[in-house]
Amino acid sequence: MVLFKPIKTSRASEDVFVQLKTSILSGTFKSGSKLPSERELTEMFEVSRGVIREAIRMLELSGFLSIRQGHGGGAYVTDLTLSHVSNAFLDLFQTNTLSMAEVAQVRMFIEPEVARLAAINFTPAHAQQIDEAEAREHGTYQSLTDQIACLTTVHKVLANICGNQFFEAIVRSMLKITAEMVQKVVPDPYALHGPGEHIQLIKAVKAGDGPKAEAEMHRHLKDFMISMVKLEKEYRQQMKAQP
C-alpha cells in the first residue's frame, strides 16, 4: 500500500522525513509500534544509513518518535505531547522577537476564559487533580525549578480541565515562557506571590462558578504579569551574558 520511494536525489533526508511522517499520520505506523530498523529502512528507501538517521532525528525532534538503543530497541512511534507543541513558542520568546508584554496580554485575555470554562466543566472527578495541585503548592520544594513547577501546576490543571486542548497548549506555552524567565531572574518566586494566591480561584472553580473563576483569575494575573513585564529587561541582559 505504502510505496516508499527515494524521489529526490538531493535532500533525501527531508524526503524520507516527510514520507515517514505522513505514514505515521495516516496510521500506517501506529502509536506504540516500532519503525523498521535503520538497516531495513535503508533497503526500503534505497538510501544510505546517514540519510535515514537524519530523517529519524527530525521525526524525534517533532515528537513523533522515541528512540531506544540496544537489543529490542529502535524507533518507537509515540503520541504527540502538548509539551512538544508549546516548545516552539519558547524559541520565539528567546530570540527576542516575542516580548513579555505580548505574552502578558494573551495570558490575561485567555486564562480567565480558561478558568471560566474549567469552572463550568468541573465535576467531582476533577477534584483530586486540583487538590493535588494545591497540596503541591503548599508543600516544600527541593529546588528552584521544583518551586516554579509547583506554582504553575494550578494553571496547568485548570487548562486541562477546561476541556480544550488548543487552549491547554496555548496556556502551557505561556507558562513555559513565564517559568523560564522567572527561573533566570527571580531568586525566590515567593517574592512574586505566595501560595495563598490561588485559594479564591480554586474555590470558585470547585463551586462551578464560572464568572467568579474568571474574575479571580484576572485579578490574580494582573499584578503578576505587570511585574513580569518589568523583569524582562533583566532577563534579556542575563541571556546575553550567560545563556
Next chain:
Amino acid sequence: MVLFKPIKTSRASEDVFVQLKTSILSGTFKSGSKLPSERELTEMFEVSRGVIREAIRMLELSGFLSIRQGHGGGAYVTDLTLSHVSNAFLDLFQTNTLSMAEVAQVRMFIEPEVARLAAINFTPAHAQQIDEAEAREHGTYQSLTDQIACLTTVHKVLANICGNQFFEAIVRSMLKITAEMVQKVVPDPYALHGPGEHIQLIKAVKAGDGPKAEAEMHRHLKDFMISMVKLEKEYRQQMKAQP
C-alpha cells in the same frame, strides 16, 4: 568565550544541537551570519560529520538555519518565522488528538478580540495591507490552494495589525488547520462563504471601531466554524484513505 565541548559520548548530535542553539539564542551567531562549515564544526566539537549533520538538520527543522549548497554556501542563521511555530499545531490536529470543535471554540474566542485590537491599532499606514488583502479576495484564483490563501489573507493581515505576535501565531495556526481541512474536503470554498463576507468587518477596522469589528468577526466566524465542525468527519475519513 563559547566553549564547544563534546560532553556526551552517546547521543552527541543532541548535544551539538543544544550547544549551537544556545549559541544562536545568545547572539554568538547572529541572524544572517554563516555557521562554520561542517568540516570546521567537526574540528570544533571533535565529532564526526554525521553527528554534525544530524544536529544541523534539527536546527534547520526548528527554523534556525537555512542551508545553501555550493561555493559560498553553508548554514546561514535565519530569523524564526511564525509559520515555523504554527506548524506544530497542524501536526497535533492531524494526529486526531485535536478536534475542529476545539479549534472553532478558540477561533471564536480569540479572533473577535484580534479584530478589536486591529481596529484600535489601525493607522492609515495599514490601509495598503488591508486593501491588498481585499483585492486578492475579489480577484481570480489560479488554484484551490491559491483560493484558500486569498480567503484567509484578511484574517492574517488583521492578526498582524493587532500588534501582538503571540496572537498572530495562534491565529496563523488556526488558519493553517482550517485551510488544510478545507483543501481536502471542499471542492469550492466559495460554497462556504463568498468574497463579500469580510466587507463589513474591514469597514469597521478601517473606521477604528473596535466593538463593531469584534462583533463582525464573531458573526462572520459563527456559521463558518459550524460547517467546519460538520466537515471534520469527512476529513478524517479522507486522511485515512489517502494522506
Next chain:
DNA sequence: AACTATTTGTTCGTATGTATG
C-alpha cells in the same frame, strides 16, 4: 555472570552534486 544477538551511535574514506568566481 558471561555470552550472544540486535539495534542504535559514531567514525572515516571516498565520491558526487551544486553554486561562485
Next chain:
DNA sequence: GCATACATACGAACAAATAGT
C-alpha cells in the same frame, strides 16, 4: 570551461547499549 568550496550521499567498519539465553 575550470578550479574552488561547500553540502550531499554512500559504504564499511567499529563502539556502545540492551534484552534474552
